[in-house]
Amino acid sequence: MPEPQAASPRTPDATRRSERSRRAIFDAALALVGEAGYARTTIEGIAARAGVGKQTIYRWWPSKAAVLLDAFLDLAGQAGEEGAGGLPDTGDLAADLKLVLRATVDELNDPRFDVPTRALTAEGVVDPDLGARFVERLLEPQLQLYVERLTAAQEAGHVRPGVDPRIALELFVGPLTHRWLLRTRPLTHAYADELVEYALHGIAPR
Template sequence: MPPETTTPNSSRRSERSRRAILDATYGLVMEKGYAKLTIEAIAARAGVGKQTIYRWWPSKGAVMFDAFFDAAYSGGEDIALPDTGDIEADLKAVLRATVDEYNDPEYSARLRALNSEVLADSQLSAELFDRMLAPGLAAYRTRLEAAQQAGQIAAGADLETAVELLLSPIQYRWQLGPGPLTHAFADSIVDIVLPGLRPPHPEG
């Protein structure tokens, strides 16, 4: 299997420089924000010539993208939702954790930078989704399918939409701020969505 990364590899490429660039980028975005990130600053902090950056990445966004992906998924951890058999409890637990994550300033800053870049260059949008969000959505879907098999969710339910219904309100509040991101809000989401997915003749 060929290594599927944004940046092409080469035997001549200096791994030391690549690491220094990604680390410098990550640090600078955290400190100054994405809007004030400059190639020159990255090169200076990384102790690298500007050309070395331009040689391997097509744009500032691409560098940041790699830097963040690298930072987030270096462990390559498998993501799967817990399955206690109680779909409601499981969903609430995971959504509460998600809310906590969004409330973490560092995570929030990271996400803000990524989304800002993605909105400007819609080509990155697909990549962001495929590499960083799709695995998460798939995990939700897997959990919902298990619940479906267990008869807790109607056979014909539209799980695709269901997953997005669970996650998008959190992203929405985080991004536009119509209300606070609390555990209660996470619970509310589940309390509305889950009944809408129940099988027609509940266990009575």
């Protein structure tokens, strides 16, 4: 009789269990950071909330910051799938930018995104590797969408030929991020609209 074949080291059931565990860990990390704050969130707490051993977490991630980064990237990825396709291009640059900045305002005012983004931003200052991964995997792809939209506007004659889209996008996202980060004043749709008007038309008398 033929020898029975050894079981695959990665069976479908094991893969499904790993995915369920990973999903539970992501949900637990985001929930705990939202409830207790980043400083009081621990690997032990995440493991208990997710119903897994902390060794499972350490097998996949070296720190709670790394867990939170992947959990947030997963959350952002789900939101991105809902609005996939890049920035709108209706031919009206001002209207398109206002629409996108208003959506960004809504996201930054949503505790699901606000709390982990603040935690990762702060941790990225003291952990350069984490900060670099946060920029590379989340921020830069989002900024590239602005570059593509501004480049299209430039080709259509709606933006001056000599303007660098990578610098120009900072006129929109920079002030928005500054107000959100420092909480100087409320983040509103009206503010997003004003940013677009000031950036596109300047502040000098017309």
